[in-house]
Amino acid sequence: QTLLHVLKERQEASQNINSGQEVSGFVISISVPQATLQGRGKQACHYYHVKVQIGDLVWLVRRSYLSFNTLHVTIQERIPLVTSVPFPQMRWFRNKQAQFVEERRHGLERYMRTLLGHIVVSEQRLQTAKSETDLKAILLHSIPFFDPSYNL
Numbered sequence: 001q002t003l004l005h006v007l008k009e010r011q012e013a014s015q016n017i018n019s020g021q022e023v024s025g026f027v028i029s030i031s032v033p034q035a036t037l038q039g040r041g042k043q044a045c046h047y048y049h050v051k052v053q054i055g056d057l058v059w060l061v062r063r064s065y066l067s068f069n070t071l072h073v074t075i076q077e078r079i080p081l082v083t084s085v086p087f088p089q090m091r092w093f094r095n096k097q098a099q100f101v102e103e104r105r106h107g108l109e110r111y112m113r114t115l116l117g118h119i120v121v122s123e124q125r126l127q128t129a130k131s132e133t134d135l136k137a138i139l140l141h142s143i144p145f146f147d148p149s150y151n152l
Contacts, residue, residue: 020053021116021117021120023120023126023127023129023135024126024127024128024129024130024135026054026055026129026132026135027053027054027055028052028053028054028116028120028135028139029052029053030050030051030052030053030109030112030113030116031050031051031109031112031113032048032049032050032051032105032106032108032109032112033049033051034048034049034105035047035048035049035101035102035104035105036049036062037096044096045064045065046064046065046096046101046104047062047063047064048062048063048064048065048068048104048105048108049061049062050062050063050112050146052139052146054132054135054136054139055132056132057132057133057136059136059148060148061145061146061147061148063145065088065090065104065108067145068087068088068108068111069087069090071143071145072085072087072111075115075119075143078122079118079119079122081118082115082118085111085114085115085118086107086110086111086114087107087111088103088104088107088108088111119139119142119143123138123142125138125142126138126139126142
């Protein structure tokens, strides 16, 4: 495969983010439907709920913005084109305001959907899945961020 062909596949995958990504005959979709504030005072932070669905399998993970940022930094080492995926910026002040949290949630959802397109094209092991459960296991092994039991 030429670099141009790979870039075209990734662009096509990224354009289909709203309908999910088809892999081995199964559709993977991802959303960030809500954020919840946990803790009090200066220790409080928002956790974003990430919903992953592969066919009939659905699971949720809760991650802080810092966890998303860690994913963004580490995935760039494996998939260099991820550097072109817009990632919501860090904000130190007024980062708990409802409007900001909602904008960040939307930004993280766009990021995750676009990232999923890149992962589908880049992680060839996903193409070998024979079932939804198999695809989930490969995804969790490849990207531990999606594993509810994984602590970042």
